[in-house]
Amino acid sequence: MQVSPIKFEKFQSVEDADCQRRIIAARQKLGKRLVILGHHYQHESVYRHSDYTGDSLKLSRYASEVDAEYIVFLGVHFMAEVADILSRPDQIAILPDLAAGCSMADMANLAKVERSYRELNKVLNFDETITPITYINSAADLKAFCGEHGGIVCTSTNAPKILEWGFARREKVLFFPDQNLGRWSGYKMGIPLEQMPVWDPDLPMGGLTVEQIKNARILLWKGHCAVHQMFRLQNITQFRQQHPDGIVISHPESPFEVCQHSDYVGSTEFILKTVSEAAPDTKWLVGTELNLVSRLAEQMKPQGKLVQFMSHVVCECSTMARIDPQHLAWVLENLAEGNVVNQIKVPAHEAKLAKLTLDRMLEAS
Ligand code: 13P
């Protein structure tokens, strides 16, 4: 007999410690039928339950390789969509809180991208001259748009390589939704800043002249990450004054001048690897989300490494933080009872085109 799903309200006031016990019990019951993928920005209280952890690229690969019936994603909405798209049709992707979105991903939507496509088509033949590249931090329908128009997806790990892929096919790139990642990656390839103008989708013709569009190599969508936008060059200057031998490492979603003045720039996985493998007693300033930096700081203490967060204000990804022990316990207990709650299912026509672009990316990187 089918039992109706347990309502989330029943978990709202359950203490964290109790949730931890219930998560462990439900996991034991589910065994190999369940795999939990955790992004590095997740809070320790749920991250500790991950079977696999990683940045967006690594987690995409896991999603395409794991065999479990249920893939529970500790991350944000677009990541669970990717898990659904790359897993087999009989596997089920679950996001413990459906409100865990990505504010940057929301800065581009299909209506705006299609309008931009039509406007750019007035100046040049889009499908012959522009490769659309979407950062993986975007909704599935934008990945599908790229699939339909000869484009591709990138992550913070592979963006320069994916830009090369785009330029090998067409002379220009429309890069969305993160202007910072696009600008930094283009700059590393040697593209002058004046050939990477910002395309503002809320202005007619992106707020650009016909000449600017014709001269552009990369049109950078006007979008950014509110968390990384908080990091300032001043934070780096102060750190270097206090620690002349200190090392600065940042995520490429950070503002351009922060990336420019960092010693290393890379994905969350790259940051973890670089700091973990560094010599003992080194001092690091890290420009990425607070949960990752706090965890890394604790892990590095026994090696005498100082790991300092780049901002003086709290820069936590508030949407990532929605995945808490209460939501995880709720979805797992439901699964253990045979009820699927919070499934992420991308419509088949979108999933097909989006998969094409994700497969292109996995192959190119
Ligand atoms: P990574 O792919 O580097 O983990 O980045 C994802 C993200 O959302 C960073 O804000």
Ligand code: SF4
């Ligand atoms: Fe999105 Fe920024 Fe949060 Fe990453 S840190 S998930 S880009 S809002």
